Amino acid sequence: MLFPDVTLSAINYAFVLGITCLTVFCNFTKSSSEFSGYLSKVLRNYTEQACDGDFLSVRCPPRTTITVQSAFYGRRNPSHHQHCPSYQRHTLAGTNPLEDDKNCNMSTAHQKMLDECQDSRSCQVLVNSRLFGTDPCPSISKYLIVWYKCRPNEYKSKVACEEERMKLSCKRGMQMAIYSAMFGRTQQGTLECPVHHRRAHTLDCQSGVALQVLTARCQGRQSCIIRASTREFGDPCYSGTRKYLSVIYTCGE
Incomplete structure:
Protein backbone atom coordinates (compact mmCIF):
# COMPACT_ATOMS: atom_id res chain seq x y z
CA MET A 1 0.00 0.00 0.00
CA LEU A 2 2.98 2.33 0.45
CA PHE A 3 4.21 2.04 -3.11
CA PRO A 4 1.44 4.13 -4.72
CA ASP A 5 1.99 6.95 -2.21
CA VAL A 6 5.74 6.86 -2.70
CA THR A 7 5.31 6.85 -6.45
CA LEU A 8 2.86 9.73 -6.31
CA SER A 9 5.17 11.72 -4.02
CA ALA A 10 8.08 11.09 -6.34
CA ILE A 11 6.04 12.20 -9.30
CA ASN A 12 4.87 15.32 -7.49
CA TYR A 13 8.43 16.10 -6.41
CA ALA A 14 9.75 15.60 -9.92
CA PHE A 15 6.98 17.78 -11.30
CA VAL A 16 7.71 20.60 -8.82
CA LEU A 17 11.44 20.25 -9.43
CA GLY A 18 10.86 20.34 -13.17
CA ILE A 19 8.76 23.49 -12.91
CA THR A 20 11.41 25.10 -10.68
CA CYS A 21 14.21 24.22 -13.07
CA LEU A 22 12.17 25.39 -16.04
CA THR A 23 11.51 28.72 -14.29
CA VAL A 24 15.19 29.18 -13.47
CA PHE A 25 16.17 28.21 -17.01
CA CYS A 26 13.62 30.61 -18.51
CA ASN A 27 14.82 33.44 -16.27
CA PHE A 28 18.42 32.66 -17.16
CA THR A 29 17.57 32.49 -20.85
CA LYS A 30 15.65 35.76 -20.63
CA SER A 31 18.51 37.43 -18.75
CA SER A 32 21.08 36.11 -21.22
CA SER A 33 18.90 37.15 -24.15
CA GLU A 34 18.44 40.65 -22.74
CA PHE A 35 22.17 41.02 -22.12
CA SER A 36 22.96 39.70 -25.60
CA GLY A 37 20.59 42.28 -27.05
CA TYR A 38 22.23 44.95 -24.93
CA LEU A 39 25.68 43.86 -26.11
CA SER A 40 24.65 43.92 -29.76
CA LYS A 41 23.52 47.52 -29.35
CA VAL A 42 26.61 48.55 -27.39
CA LEU A 43 29.18 46.93 -29.69
CA ARG A 44 27.76 47.86 -33.07
CA ASN A 45 28.68 50.92 -35.14
CA ASN A 153 27.56 54.33 -18.63
CA GLU A 154 29.28 51.85 -16.36
CA TYR A 155 32.49 50.46 -17.77
CA LYS A 156 35.97 49.43 -16.72
CA SER A 157 39.27 50.41 -18.29
CA LYS A 158 42.62 48.68 -18.02
CA VAL A 159 46.10 49.53 -19.29
CA ALA A 160 49.09 47.19 -19.50
CA CYS A 161 52.55 48.13 -20.75
CA GLU A 162 54.28 46.04 -23.39
CA GLU A 163 55.07 42.49 -22.22
CA GLU A 164 52.92 42.85 -19.11
CA ARG A 165 49.92 40.62 -18.47
CA MET A 166 46.45 42.16 -18.29
CA LYS A 167 43.66 40.55 -16.31
CA LEU A 168 40.06 41.48 -17.06
CA SER A 169 37.36 40.30 -14.69
CA CYS A 170 33.71 40.66 -13.75
CA LYS A 171 31.87 39.68 -10.59
CA ARG A 172 30.76 36.09 -10.17
CA GLY A 173 27.80 35.30 -12.41
CA MET A 174 28.51 38.18 -14.80
CA GLN A 175 30.10 38.18 -18.24
CA MET A 176 32.17 40.77 -20.02
CA ALA A 177 31.71 42.63 -23.27
CA ILE A 178 34.73 44.27 -24.90
CA TYR A 179 33.87 47.80 -25.98
CA SER A 180 37.24 48.94 -27.37
CA ALA A 181 40.85 47.80 -27.47
CA MET A 182 44.06 49.49 -28.60
CA PHE A 183 47.57 48.07 -28.80
CA GLY A 184 50.35 50.40 -29.88
CA ARG A 185 50.80 54.03 -28.90
CA THR A 186 48.91 57.28 -29.43
CA GLN A 187 50.24 60.82 -29.42
CA GLN A 188 48.58 61.39 -26.05
CA GLY A 189 50.29 58.31 -24.62
CA THR A 190 49.50 57.08 -21.13
CA LEU A 191 50.92 57.89 -17.70
CA GLU A 192 51.18 54.19 -16.87
CA CYS A 193 53.60 53.52 -19.73
CA PRO A 194 55.83 56.57 -20.39
CA VAL A 195 58.32 56.53 -23.27
CA HIS A 196 61.88 55.43 -22.49
CA HIS A 197 63.47 58.21 -24.54
CA ARG A 198 62.38 61.81 -25.05
CA ARG A 199 63.17 61.60 -28.76
CA ALA A 200 60.97 58.57 -29.28
CA HIS A 201 58.45 58.73 -32.10
CA THR A 202 55.12 60.25 -31.05
CA LEU A 203 53.09 59.30 -34.12
CA ASP A 204 49.97 57.21 -33.67
CA CYS A 205 50.60 53.53 -34.31
CA GLN A 206 47.82 51.10 -33.50
CA SER A 207 47.26 47.42 -34.19
CA GLY A 208 44.38 46.75 -36.54
CA VAL A 209 43.49 43.46 -34.83
CA ALA A 210 43.43 44.47 -31.15
CA LEU A 211 39.65 44.55 -30.81
CA GLN A 212 39.29 41.31 -32.76
CA VAL A 213 41.83 39.51 -30.56
CA LEU A 214 40.31 40.76 -27.29
CA THR A 215 36.79 39.88 -28.43
CA ALA A 216 37.80 36.35 -29.41
CA ARG A 217 39.73 35.81 -26.19
CA CYS A 218 37.50 37.45 -23.58
CA GLN A 219 33.99 38.18 -24.88
CA GLY A 220 31.28 36.54 -22.77
CA ARG A 221 33.70 35.26 -20.11
CA GLN A 222 33.80 36.06 -16.42
CA SER A 223 37.55 36.69 -16.54
CA CYS A 224 40.48 36.38 -18.91
CA ILE A 225 44.21 37.10 -19.03
CA ILE A 226 46.12 38.36 -22.05
CA ARG A 227 49.67 39.59 -22.58
CA ALA A 228 50.34 42.99 -24.14
CA SER A 229 52.82 41.77 -26.71
CA THR A 230 53.57 41.90 -30.41
CA ARG A 231 53.10 38.13 -30.53
CA GLU A 232 49.42 38.69 -29.79
CA PHE A 233 48.76 41.87 -31.76
CA GLY A 234 51.62 42.33 -34.24
CA ASP A 235 53.95 45.32 -34.21
CA PRO A 236 52.32 48.44 -35.71
CA CYS A 237 55.03 50.87 -34.53
CA TYR A 238 58.57 51.98 -35.30
CA SER A 239 61.32 49.86 -33.81
CA GLY A 240 62.00 50.88 -30.22
CA THR A 241 58.55 52.37 -29.59
CA ARG A 242 57.21 51.45 -26.16
CA LYS A 243 53.72 50.13 -26.73
CA TYR A 244 50.81 49.41 -24.41
CA LEU A 245 47.42 47.72 -24.40
CA SER A 246 44.36 49.76 -23.44
CA VAL A 247 40.97 48.06 -23.03
CA ILE A 248 37.50 49.32 -22.15
CA TYR A 249 34.86 46.76 -21.25
CA THR A 250 31.60 46.35 -19.39
CA CYS A 251 30.02 43.56 -17.35
CA GLY A 252 26.47 42.24 -17.44
CA GLU A 253 24.40 39.33 -16.20
Missing part, protein backbone atom coordinates in the same frame (compact mmCIF):
# COMPACT_ATOMS: atom_id res chain seq x y z
CA TYR A 46 25.83 53.30 -35.96
CA THR A 47 25.42 55.66 -38.92
CA GLU A 48 22.90 58.47 -39.28
CA GLN A 49 22.54 60.89 -42.20
CA ALA A 50 20.36 63.81 -43.20
CA CYS A 51 20.12 66.32 -46.04
CA ASP A 52 20.33 70.11 -45.85
CA GLY A 53 17.20 71.45 -44.19
CA ASP A 54 16.37 68.18 -42.40
CA PHE A 55 16.88 67.19 -38.78
CA LEU A 56 19.49 64.57 -37.93
CA SER A 57 18.77 62.55 -34.79
CA VAL A 58 21.32 60.48 -32.90
CA ARG A 59 20.14 58.15 -30.14
CA CYS A 60 21.59 55.44 -27.92
CA PRO A 61 19.80 52.77 -25.84
CA PRO A 62 19.34 53.09 -22.05
CA ARG A 63 22.47 52.95 -19.88
CA THR A 64 24.68 54.16 -22.74
CA THR A 65 25.88 57.49 -24.15
CA ILE A 66 26.95 58.70 -27.58
CA THR A 67 30.58 58.47 -28.68
CA VAL A 68 31.04 60.26 -32.01
CA GLN A 69 33.57 58.39 -34.16
CA SER A 70 33.53 60.63 -37.22
CA ALA A 71 31.36 63.10 -39.13
CA PHE A 72 31.16 64.42 -42.68
CA TYR A 73 29.30 67.49 -43.92
CA GLY A 74 29.52 68.41 -47.58
CA ARG A 75 29.26 66.44 -50.80
CA ARG A 76 31.56 63.88 -52.34
CA ASN A 77 32.31 63.47 -56.02
CA PRO A 78 30.84 61.40 -57.47
CA SER A 79 28.02 61.69 -54.96
CA HIS A 80 25.32 59.19 -56.01
CA HIS A 81 23.58 60.05 -52.74
CA GLN A 82 20.10 58.64 -53.20
CA HIS A 83 18.44 60.42 -50.28
CA CYS A 84 19.90 63.87 -50.96
CA PRO A 85 19.62 64.64 -54.69
CA SER A 86 21.44 67.56 -56.24
CA TYR A 87 19.76 70.93 -56.41
CA GLN A 88 18.60 72.10 -59.83
CA ARG A 89 18.93 75.59 -61.23
CA HIS A 90 16.99 77.19 -64.05
CA THR A 91 18.83 78.98 -66.82
CA LEU A 92 17.86 80.36 -70.20
CA ALA A 93 19.18 77.17 -71.72
CA GLY A 94 17.00 74.99 -69.50
CA THR A 95 17.44 73.14 -66.23
CA ASN A 96 20.97 72.14 -65.27
CA PRO A 97 22.40 70.74 -62.05
CA LEU A 98 24.44 73.02 -59.86
CA GLU A 99 28.11 72.37 -59.36
CA ASP A 100 27.36 69.27 -57.31
CA ASP A 101 29.95 67.26 -59.18
CA LYS A 102 32.65 69.02 -57.15
CA ASN A 103 34.00 67.91 -53.79
CA CYS A 104 32.92 69.96 -50.81
CA ASN A 105 33.88 69.10 -47.25
CA MET A 106 33.61 71.25 -44.13
CA SER A 107 36.41 70.20 -41.79
CA THR A 108 34.55 71.44 -38.70
CA ALA A 109 31.90 68.70 -38.92
CA HIS A 110 33.51 66.24 -36.53
CA GLN A 111 34.25 68.79 -33.80
CA LYS A 112 30.79 70.32 -34.10
CA MET A 113 29.09 66.96 -33.67
CA LEU A 114 31.32 66.29 -30.66
CA ASP A 115 30.12 69.57 -29.18
CA GLU A 116 26.48 68.78 -29.91
CA CYS A 117 26.21 65.08 -29.10
CA GLN A 118 29.22 63.61 -27.29
CA ASP A 119 28.36 61.90 -23.97
CA SER A 120 24.62 62.53 -24.40
CA ARG A 121 21.93 59.86 -24.56
CA SER A 122 20.39 61.53 -27.63
CA CYS A 123 20.72 64.71 -29.66
CA GLN A 124 19.14 66.39 -32.67
CA VAL A 125 20.57 69.01 -35.04
CA LEU A 126 19.12 70.94 -37.96
CA VAL A 127 21.43 70.33 -40.91
CA ASN A 128 22.59 73.53 -42.61
CA SER A 129 25.89 75.21 -43.37
CA ARG A 130 25.46 77.81 -40.60
CA LEU A 131 25.85 75.03 -38.05
CA PHE A 132 29.41 74.38 -39.19
CA GLY A 133 30.71 77.91 -39.79
CA THR A 134 31.74 79.62 -43.01
CA ASP A 135 30.47 77.72 -46.04
CA PRO A 136 33.28 77.24 -48.60
CA CYS A 137 30.84 76.03 -51.26
CA PRO A 138 27.44 77.72 -50.83
CA SER A 139 26.26 76.76 -54.32
CA ILE A 140 26.57 73.02 -53.61
CA SER A 141 23.84 70.99 -51.90
CA LYS A 142 25.23 69.11 -48.94
CA TYR A 143 24.40 66.40 -46.41
CA LEU A 144 25.57 65.32 -42.97
CA ILE A 145 26.73 61.81 -42.05
CA VAL A 146 27.60 60.87 -38.47
CA TRP A 147 29.30 57.65 -37.40
CA TYR A 148 29.03 56.81 -33.71
CA LYS A 149 28.96 54.12 -31.05
CA CYS A 150 27.06 53.82 -27.77
CA ARG A 151 29.33 53.61 -24.74
CA PRO A 152 28.08 51.94 -21.53
